[in-house]
Amino acid sequence: MLSGRAALQGIRWLLLSAPARKVLKDQLRALLPAGTAVEPSLKEVRFKPGCKITAHYVALVTNRKSPQGQQIRPVAVTWGAKAYAKHQEEIVGLEKIQAEAATRGVAAPFLGLMADVPEWSMHIQVSPLDARFAQLARLWDPRYVRAMLADVYASADPVPARRPIRNYTITCIRYRINSRHVLRYDPVGPAKGEVVFAKPYLGESGAQAFRVARDVAEWLTERGDGVNCPRPLAYVAQDAVILYPQIFGTPLSEHLRCRSDGLARWLERIGEALQTLHCLPRAVAGPLEVRNFATEVQAIERASSHIPTLLPQLGAAVDALLDRARELHERLPQEPPTFTHRDFKSVHVWLAPDRLTVIDFDRARFADPASDVGAFLANLQWRYAACQLPGVVQAQERFLSGYARGAPKERLLRARLYEAIELVKCAVRRVQLFEDGCVPRMTGMLRRAEAVINDLRVTVGVPVRHQSLESG
DSSP states (O other): OTTSTTHHHHHHHHHHSHHHHHHHHHHHHHTSOTTOEEEEEEEEEEEETTTEEEEEEEEEEEOTTSTTOEEEEEEEEEEOHHHHHHHHHTHHHHHHHHHHHHHHTOSTTOSOSEEEEGGGTEEEEETTOOSSOTTHHHHTOHHHHHHHHHHHHHTSSSOOOOOOOOEEEEEEEEEETTTEEEEEEEEESSSOOOOEEEEEOSTTHHHHHHHHHHHHHHHHHHHTSSEEOOOOSEEEGGGTEEEEEOOOSEEHHHHHHHTOTTHHHHHHHHHHHHHHHTTOOHHHHOSOOBOOHHHHHHHHHHHTTTHHHHOHHHHHHHHHHHHHHHHHHHHSOOOOOEEEOSOOOGGGEEEETTEEEEOOOTTOEEEOTHHHHHHHHHHHHHHHHHTTOSOHHHHHHHHHHHHOTTOOHHHHHHHHHHHHHHHHHIIIIISOTTSTTHHHHHHHHHHHHHHHHHHHHHHHTOOOOOOSSOOO
């Protein structure tokens, strides 16, 4: 399976078959008190051929004799000889974090947070265990969180008028080992308090993310163009964590799914908001890495490394589409890089009656502004296809009508090219290998990418080649 010789069916057997699920459930039950039931639900999987398979689950833990009753806990499972060996090298660090979690009371109801199954080259980790994010255990501890937030509010200028919060309920919003985590802190008790979100980081990346988010928020507030981004409450250096206030409203993704009223006008405003972000001065953005088209394509190639192994025909189509995209990019006029969001999609745009808020500037870099435009166009295609909704072309046109005011026409041409490669990325990363119908969904996204490239070739006067994908 790890070599890929078992193809997609082998991966799906490992993730979905009754014997494989029994092994996982037995190992999780062994980490829990007697009589506790556990039911894992698969959420995401990543496959690196010849190396490892990593799956993230949400486990529903039930113990009727416990006052906690039911609890939901994220779980990460890794298969692979090399990955298993790496975990054995990290075992001392993991045991230390596990002991801290137990001491702080955040491991319960689990008696242990990790398990190894050597005959399956399998390693299991239960949140908040993560060797790279050693601070995660204390960020799950309500007592530590209460003290940390008390210090943050005490040092605020001006100090907010508020009663002390006695406790916080902590919810894991995202748990991805070795990658990223998001926690939510809800105040408990009669005292009025705000909900806070925590994002831990590695190394100095948190300090940079905090600076960018703070400076962008302040610049947008001074500009007053009707677009906002949340100003972080603080960066706690000793925990390498950024604390954010709660955002009010609803993400655009929900409005798209529900076809809410006024959607067309919102799409125009989102286009205007993105145009505003692209005007942010370099002096405000500060020192940031520069990304170009070549690096974006290389990232997609890395993300799609499993496709040729599991689905050779689709792998050949991905290679052909990216080659055609490179060739076409060389024919298009270029412009200097500007500040870009680099993850501009519907879940990161929040709408409220009186405001539009853009969140998550962690990936912000200097790059071609067309990359943000193309990413959003591709995200609209993805969302409309996922919900089987008509009208994606009209939605894209309304967004572009808001953005295009003042934008060079050449940028909009390059945006279509970025849309195509982002659709390829959607096919290879966002479609999950365990989902029923994953191959048709991947094929559909690649066909959409091919259609965008073909239309763009016609626009710029380049002959359209034969299709990479069969139309049957």
